[in-house]
Amino acid sequence: MSTAARARLDPVDPSLLRGLRDHVHEALRRAIVSGEIPSGAALNERQLAEELGVSTTPIKEALRRLENEGLAVTEPRRGTRVTFDARQAEEMALARAALEGMIARLAAQRVDDAALAAIQATVEQMRAATAEGDVPRLIALNEQFHDAIHDASGCRYLHRLIEGQRVYDHTARSIILGDAEERGRAFAEHAAIFEALARRDPDAAETAMRDHVVRSGRHHVKAAFDRRKEQAS
Amino acid sequence: MSTAARARLDPVDPSLLRGLRDHVHEALRRAIVSGEIPSGAALNERQLAEELGVSTTPIKEALRRLENEGLAVTEPRRGTRVTFDARQAEEMALARAALEGMIARLAAQRVDDAALAAIQATVEQMRAATAEGDVPRLIALNEQFHDAIHDASGCRYLHRLIEGQRVYDHTARSIILGDAEERGRAFAEHAAIFEALARRDPDAAETAMRDHVVRSGRHHVKAAFDRRKEQAS
DNA sequence: TGCTGAAATTTGATATATCAAGCTCGCGAC
DNA sequence: GTCGCGAGCTTGATATATCAAATTTCAGCA
Structure with a gap:
């Protein structure tokens, strides 16, 4: 066997080659969350199919x-409408907070030293990026930080569920983190979460994580919908 | 206008008239959660279509x-497989606990006296049904209790999200509540949740609700998967 | 016997056709 | 003028056809 003679390769993940339905879903989700398609707007299958240059089959799957995900409702034989307003965005942020808190609690119980060191390294990089005001890097580190905690918890289902509660896009994130004060607050919160994990203190980890996500989520929702109100007037 | 002369009617909800895809989805979900279709089993579109006597279109939508929901994974051009094991059931129960806790917290902040009285009435009925060992009634009251709290919170999105974390079917529920000790524990927990709501104490409400759902969820998962292990041997 | 590779098969992905429920709008009766 | 009613249109729901990737099968060769 030749495999014994060379480095072992990672198996490819077939799910990376995604089909039309995922592209359609992503495009629509982005448009809905960013407010480009307002709440209440109709999502016509044939119209979307023509606009996106595909048939109605992948459209249907994306709409389902x-x-x-709660971003649209379908009334049989009537049509599909977008349902995403400030109220729902707040609830999604709360859901995210509750779930991130729970996963942080589990992570505090299960994290090993290697993972803890990696998280600490991320926090240190965040400290630097925060001081420098390197927003794109901060966004990447943010994700890395939260993903590392999810990994440490070992909870794949919870991870997936949390990912589904995103109420901001990359652009919104950039705007928020453009503010130095917000960067400072976020860093302090991230540091507190790390400290709790390092102490393997589940209660503290959950509280710190939840407070962070609640505050940050509120900030995002307020900023996003205030902006929309302005643009509407 | 004749409407002024008679009682106002509630608007009909067109979503009650559901199509094939919802029936397919429900049938599959039930089969997966109950263990009838084991984790890892392939879900073949054409085969399901023939079995259920429908075309592949509603099957695809149900599979999506x-x-x-995290109950199946699709590898493009390869197929869809069931993914639901004890581990995931535990995570779903934890997700439910975190979300139910959050919604109970909000309910404690927002509940009005009328809703509180209704919840109290439900608890009193539970007391009677618990003593009598009336299991079907207890199941119904359980749902009524939790739904009333969801309503009091005003959070429709959270309510929907929580409903998606169900890891037991009606049958499993009956078996669990067949045990008098379990009925007693559940009643004490429900009473504690009500007391916290009555005091408008968000922290206590969240803690009581979460503890209840965590314990009850663990019990359900353990019972369900122990039973499967036995049947397998 | 064991390996290679091409053909046949399976299966999901996508496109298209068909059907029926709702909706729109205007004609006509009162 | 208003209400009733139906023809025609719109649209989602469902079924079927087509395409291509992935797998399997098996003949042919070393």
Whole structure:
């Protein structure tokens, strides 16, 4: 066997080659969350199919998924409408907070030293990026930080569920983190979460994580919907 | 206008008239959660279509939904497989606990006296049904209790999200509540949740609700998967 | 016997056709 | 003028056809 003679390769993940339905879903989700498609707007299958240059089949699948995520509702034989307003964005942020808190609690119980060291390294990089005001880097580190905690918890289902509660896009994130004060607050919160994990203190980890996500989520929602109100007037 | 002369009617909800995809989804979800279709089993579109006597279109939509719920994974051009094991059931129970806790917290802040009285009435009925060992009634009251709290919170999105974390079917529920000790524990917990709501104490409400759902969830998961292990041997 | 590779098969992905429920709008009766 | 009613249109729901990737099968060769 030749495999014994060379380095072992990672198996490819077939799910990376995604089909049209995922592109359609992503495009629609982005447009809905960013407010480009307002709440209440109709999502016409044939119209979307023509606009996106695909058939109605992948459109239907994408719409079903949006429906399941709570971003759209379908009335049989009537049509699908977007349902995403400030109220729902707040609830999604709260859901995220509750779930991130729970996963942080589990991570505090299960994290090993290697993972803890990696998280600490991320926090140190965040400290630097925060001081420098390197926003794109901060966004990447943010994700890395939260993903590392999810990994440490070992909870894949919770991770997936949390990912589904995103109420901001990359652009919104950039705007928020453009403010130095917000960067400072976020860093302090991240540091507190790390400290709790380092002490393997589940209660503290959950509280710190939840407070962070609640505050940050509120900030995002307020900023996003205030902006929309302005643009509307 | 004749409407002024008679009682106002509630608007009909068109979503009650559901199509094939919802039936397919429900059938599959039930089969997966109950263990009838084991984790790892392939879900063949054409085979399911023939079995259920429908075309592949509603099957695809149902599979997409299951995928989004985390109960199945699809590898493009390869197929869809069930993914639901004890580990995931535990995570779903934890997600439910975190979310139910959050919604109870909000309910404690927002509940009005009328809703509180209704919840209290439900608890009193639970007391009677618990003593009598009336299991079907207890199941119904349980749902009524939790739904009333969800309503009091005003959080429709959270309510939907929580409903998606169900890891037991009606049958499992009956078996669990067949045990008098379990009925007693559940009643004490429900009473504690009500007391916290009555005091408008968000922290206590969240803690009581979460503890209840965590314990009850663990019990359900353990019972369900122990039973499967036995049947397998 | 064991390996290679091409053909056949399976299966999901996508496109298209068909059906029926709702909606729109205007004609006509009162 | 208003209400009733139906023809025609719109649209989602469902079924079927087509395409291509992935897998399997098996003949042919070393």
